[in-house]
Amino acid sequence: MPYYQKNTLDRIEKMFWRLQTSYYRQIADLEVTAYVTKEPVPYAERFSGEEKKLEIGAVWGELFDCAWFHFTGKLPEGYDPADCSLIIDISGEGLCVDENGNPLIGITNGSAIFEAGSTRKRSVPLKYLNVKDGYVDMWMDAGCNGLFGDYASGALREANISMRLEELRSLYYDYFVLKETMEQLSEKTARYHCIQRALNKVCNIMDEYTEEEAVQARAVLKSEMEKSGGDASLTITGIGHAHIDLAWLWPIRETIRKGARTFATVDKLMDIYPEYRFGFSQPQLLFWMKLYYPDLYTRLQKRVKEGRIECQGAMWVECDTNITGEEALVRQIMQGARFWKDEFDFDIDNIWLPDVFGYSAALPQIMEKSGLKYFMTQKLSWSEHNQFPHHTFNWVGIDGTSVLVHMLPEETYNSLAGPAALHRAEEKFLDKGVSDEALMLFGVGDGGGGPGAIHLEKLARLHDVNGLPRCRQGFAKDLFARIDHDRDEYATWNGELYLEFHRGTYTTHARNKKFNRKMEQLLRELEYAASLAYVYAGKDYPTQLLDETWKEVLLYQFHDIIPGSSIKRVYDESLARYEILVEKIQDAIQEYYAAVYDGEYAINSLNFARTEYVQKDDTWYKAELPAMGAAKLLALTAADQDVTAKDGVLENEKLIVKFGENGEIVSIFDKEAQKETLEEAANKFKLYDDTDGDAWDIRIYYMEKNPKTMQLISSKFYVDGPNAAAEQTFEFGKSVLTQKVILQKNSDYVTFDTTVDWKETEKMLRTDFATCIHTDEVTCNIQYGSLKRPTHRNTSWEMTKFEVCAHKWIDLSRDDYGVALLNDCKYGYAVLENRMDINLLRSTMSPGVDADKAVHTFRYAYYPHRGNEKHALVEQKAIAFNILPVLTNGHNAAALPESFLQTDCTNVEITAVKKAEDSDRLVVRMYQTDGTESICCVTLPARVKKVSFCDLMEREAEEVPVENGAVVLKFKPFEIHTILVEM
Template identity: 50%
Template sequence: MAFYSKQKDAHISSVIEKTYKAMYTKVADLNVVGWTTPEPVKFEDRYEGEKKELSLGQTWGQLWDCGWFHFTGKVPAICKGKKTVLLIDVNGEGCVYDDNGCPMRGITNVSSWFNFERGKPGKRVVQFLHEAEGNEKVDIWIETGCNDLFGNYSKEGTLEEASVAICNEEIRSLYYDFEVLYNLMNQLPEDDARHMSILYSLHEATKVLRDYNEEEAIKARKILKVELDKKGGDPSLSISAIGHAHIDLAWLWPIRETIRKGSRTFSTVLEMMERYPDYKFGASQPQLYFWMKEHYPALYEKIKESVKKDRWEVQGAMWVEPDTNISGGEALVRQVVYGKRFFRDEFDKDMKILWLPDVFGYTGALPQILKKSGVDYFMTIKLSWSEHNKFPYHTFNWKGIDGTKILTHMPPQGTYNSSATPKAIKNSEKDFMEKGISDRCLLLYGIGDGGGGPGAEHLERLDRMKNLNGLVPVEQEFALDFFHRIDKDCSKYNTWDGELYLEKHQGTLTSQAANKKCNRKMEIMLRELEFASMLASINNDYVYPQEEIEKIWKEVLLYQFHDILPGSSIKRVYDESVARYKILSEETRKMTEKAYSALAEKIGSDDIKNPYIIFNSLSWKRNEWINLDGEWKHISVPAMGYVVVDKGQSNVDQNGLVATDNTLENELIKVEFAADGTVSSIFDKENNREVIPEGMKGNKLSVYDDDGDAWDFNITYDQKSPVEFVLQSSKSYVDGPRAIIKQTYKYGESELVQDIVLTKDSRRIDFNTKVEWKERNKMLRTSIPVDVHTSEAVCDIQFGTINRPCHRNTSWDAAKHEICAHKWVDLSQRDYGVALMNDCKYGYKVMDNTIDLNLLRSSEFPGVNADYGTHNFTYSIYPHKGDHVTGEVAKEAYELNIPLNSMKGTKNDVELPQEKAFIQIDNENVIIEAIKKAEDDNSLIVRLYENSNSTSNAKIHFGFNVKSVQLVDIMEENPNDLSIDGGTVNLIFKPFEIHTLKVEI
């Protein structure tokens, strides 16, 4: 019987393939003329470029070339009374335009690289005439890109197909009848009655097919209808299906191509909606919608109309789908603020779901950010990619570092490109871990990244599987409706506590170092700009540049997309984004200088001979050395304020500072170096402690083989001994309050120079590093062993810290072989600890008592020559008494990253005193992360958070006239009035709690 079934199976499969080929009958060729250009041109400029008359098989462009193709011809008389289509394949992506220049329908080449189990990527059928008369004129324009969905140069950019064809509708419908039943049968056991029933009907249907014409198709469909009409019983599980088209804003293509991918995909969605009344589609990322509005206004209006008609769901609460490991805390807040406001303003929709299907792990700070922004739900896919441990839930409550919970769902099929076949439905049912607790799971179907989202095949299958016997019911509905359904059982679901760590793609914490540095610096510069602009507007007639700041923020947020900031895009993306970062940083610097200058005009300095104004944007008093045009001064600057100093002569007392060929020393710390340049000793004189364990060395500049790509490196990389940079020369000197050793190293063709700096009165040892990196498939790391006993490292993340294991006791511990931290990682026992800080790095390994920092990687895919070139960065060793809280590690790391701002003053005797704090906090564990203008009025917004994992009471004092203070959410809404006493308000913080104040002035 089994042998007989397999014979039938092979025969049925062959018939299905023949049916597929018989769906369209080509009846005429089209004439094709193209105009090609290196970069896209608008519809009205389509005749620009090189003109080419094309024939089938002819190459029309090189990778990333663009073109406008004019397809002309005539419908033959044989088409009379028949549905007529155009079959077009340019071996690239394309979009059909109407006569007014509005995108109508995307096309993609059949030969695109894609996993065909998820569907056929080629969209080559252009709907033309529902019922032809014959002799109709064909005259259409298609904009093209000479690349497939994933940036490949397919078949040398040849014109593959350009034809008029008859759509044999009964054959087409028969194909999907066959396909759904055949796929369902193969998900059922061979001894299952339903399996045998379907097999019999399929085999019977094949018997009537000889010529594959309409008459035969009608007979075959009648046979199969018996099986398609069989319904399921009362379900214990139902599946909510929503059309999807995941579009990476850059990845294996440049940003400019994403804009066109958006038009192709969205126009295809709208065209499919006209043909399939049950079709519901969703898409995220306001940035993508903004591009549609900017570049394709007529298409954008059609999208808005579709949203109004409840056919299209705008999704996601963030401006883009960003990396959440590396992006700063305030950046994640702005993603939500700008994202939610866009969808509210443009579509009158309040976003309740964070939609991040493809992001490489999720910070434990997210649940609180989301809940305090009015976002109740979170959807992702990516944790299903973890390589070592299976994540235990699909529907669960995710608990953040502060205790906030958010309802989370991961579609159990583990993809956002579902084929929507019976196999996909069966796999969802089989793999869903909460079945029995929950009666719903989600399925995202369609082809992304320019593939046009769902195709006719997806929707034809879903139409047949609504309640098909042998499958759980499938209903097309919006994701928000799905979450409302499962929310009723929220208390039944398990809880996951802490970050959602992806056991994959740890290389993205380091890849494309220049881009990561630009991002860190821009986040800090924007923080400074908003602080300066707000103070200037409070104390002057200075106009806060809100529109300009928002525009810069949104571009920075774009570059935080999860294939840009992590370093997993092609080289062109980084060439372009780094160039833009330079422009943005210069614009930001000039605006900051303008704001501080406006404020300086109000600051008195009449009795000071050579006045300089020093600004401090941090929320505590800073005592630091600063170099003012060659003169070193030790100054004290109030919290969130400024001080006027007289440049005068340097006030440096160099007593206690020592710099020799092998020693740096000040009053607190003595550092000794071995002959190879490594650190052999760090002695804490104040606490009588040796930092470096006996027999070990710190700051080994180790080069490892790295045969990975931008996403991943081999977890066993460190089992092969590294090669170290070799010391070439060493020079020591004292510069003002700084004892310095300059070390020069070589490795291969690469050179590394470090100024190792110990500053007077400081416990921090800075390694100011310049690398000329000329390696490929190598990884550069430094390591610091410390004489501290602990089983956990404390890691700086957004709005708080997270503890991670220093051991590999379990497979879950071992999977965290590379971890993400922002400004610092600390190893402490109760009485003493050591932190490793940095100004632009994110990838750490912590094992036993050693902190290891990933400095550079030089992978070759997808970005060739990654990190090849010049790099400047700083990392610092910071020994301290007590744990990271007692040792004020966070403050020191903020000060490393956010320098004091100085400018030459003028001789004024005006409104403001020579020293002033605008905002002061009496609790050192409460940090002000941002000060900005409110989004909708001229109030001041102050964002604060508790950073020591303690319940804290804090008094916030405002050094200017305040009319009212309200506690608001992150969206600056839902106000609660706070009482003000002498310009002071009291706030209670739970551990790691974020508060946002709205201050009327």
């Protein structure tokens, strides 16, 4: 080796890039015609678009245009089709099809990942085509967008027939693997110098880049390629993956096509690489394949049966777990796990969420009660300030349930699967002293595409390479089972897995979030109404309607839709669909209630009695509602309207609310406790600068700059039936906010009924309440319970939780007194010391422009109370605030009990009543709400025959004794119980 050794590194690098472009030799051009449309059309209609004859460099479309491309050409004499490929680059994505229009293989114009080598897919081997007498004829369904929704140019870049030089190709991958291996080693090692010497020799051999030179060069590298003895202390299991965002920087319709391109490529590469193992997640994506690409879907089913493809993750989509509601999380798993079993005979045992923005502390119990053991992610590696301390660990949820978590130590689900990837995984694996295995997901994800030959060729050379961890391809399911044996050795993390990033997603695109909660509640209501009609009126249960609607709602809970982090088109389309779904489900609710009630009723689907004032045709009525029952509407008495509203003051029996001259609340006085609950003026509408934010992120320093406030322009005070109301209008810029502050008869909370015509850009609208409560913790409602979070900033871990997610309520309490904020559709909060701040709206410009510039309606409430949140039944108040009585005018009188179901305890909430998926029994799901042990008697319909426990997937467990038409259930803190009721 010469003494100028270091000077060869630049030479070695240049050779690498030369080799990458050396192993295809163009031998003929292709003729190209595109038939361009704005939206996709099927193969049978491929001629329907605008016809364009294309030369290289010609622009064929605009962003998200579609086209059927027709490629024709002639293979020169003397060339074997088996040695040749079409080389195609259309500045977009494409699905090549056979003569029947069935998927062959996908092409892509590239990837954002260029750390080493190119991951674009541009080669279509002629052996896949029906080449007759040397004539090439191929169709391709194309999209004028990059993998990440970007617009590259819309131009045709390459379209030719090329000969593939196999020895040069193999040399490239040998060289690639050795060069990258060397780069992971210390320059002080002998291995480093041996590899460098061999690579330098290749540079001396390669001149004309012929196959003969390649054979000589590979012989030089052979001894280094064969040096084995990888690090036995860590084994990496690699599995191909294509984390496909179901919407993000592209519309949902393009996702369907991305799926076909990706999975067609997977299928073809499996013919070439026998060791190739791939995993797909998200049943929604496979459902689309079944619907739109049945031939491809059948091939995928075959690959699963062969043991080549693994089904990953029980959820219907990789949903956001901050905002998705409790029952929806159960349905995500139920729909997903059933799909994998029914369609692929695959038993799922894991949750698979590599790219979700934080993880609810309710998930461990939901998983365990769904028969799931393992959880996989990597997103916590994105945290801004504090490094999450583990990659393999036990995660304990709010109820004490523990599941095993493995986070990808390479901290990406888009691994390039080379020596650098293995080295990074080993270097970063925080639990490598405890666990000797880790998972690697390789391929191009987010925008789809999956692995290419570049990944598989490298892995074929990396089984047991000296200087690197050992690597093998295999299923994640098997790795989870292996590392489970050492579970007692792993550390434990209690509570939520909070991502110190993407906090803006609790608020961005507020209308989608409101529709999501509304649909979750409407589906709950329909299932209850349909169960009544099924049991008492013999009416058919709306199985198909519920199944189809639930699946669509679950789709919109995908982690780039419900968080607000997709482009504008995604929300234009989802909002339109939500409106249709709401109307359809509301109509169905009325239909099923009408089947059991005769006349006008108010119906209460909650499992506690309540008195409500309801408005019908501009007239107020009173309804004394039993638990899960109904009542006739009662005319108001004078006593029902005994409230006060005068300039600046609202008053009822319990509270006095006073307003300042700018419309703010200056006092909320608890008459029963003789206590002022505010320390300073509250409910000011503050606009914070959000120019440094985007759909995902709120910057921690936003509060350092003084906010602007909306200005009061009008106000009036009046009594409307049982309501003392202040109606106020505020302005800022071109935005107008109108709010009715309502204090209802007998109510112990103040309601803020709000409408905003929001027209701001890069502003964040918030309001806050500085309460009389100083405490170290705020209690935050999440799915199936609540958790405590700090109200101070003592440490960096607490500082980063400057914005947190909660569902229906948050509460600041001492043992003697507290204050809660309730809401009907908001999720983002900031709580510091005694101040509760609610994030109402944002107006970001990236990735979607003009987010939430629209009219919004929402409600929140201020609830001061004696005792803490448990004693004050804050959860009951919040669920009643969200789920209002349903007014119906029925036409059938069924023999209904006063209450369909009753519970004798205030801290157990029934969250679902539905028909079982696979029988005529009813499913009743409930949970303990306040984190204490409880014994609850549940009174059932009189004709019950048998009651059994079941898990969340409705698999029957032990029978529950029924005595006098009731069952007695013991609950651990926050425990979920599901029972099957046979009538």
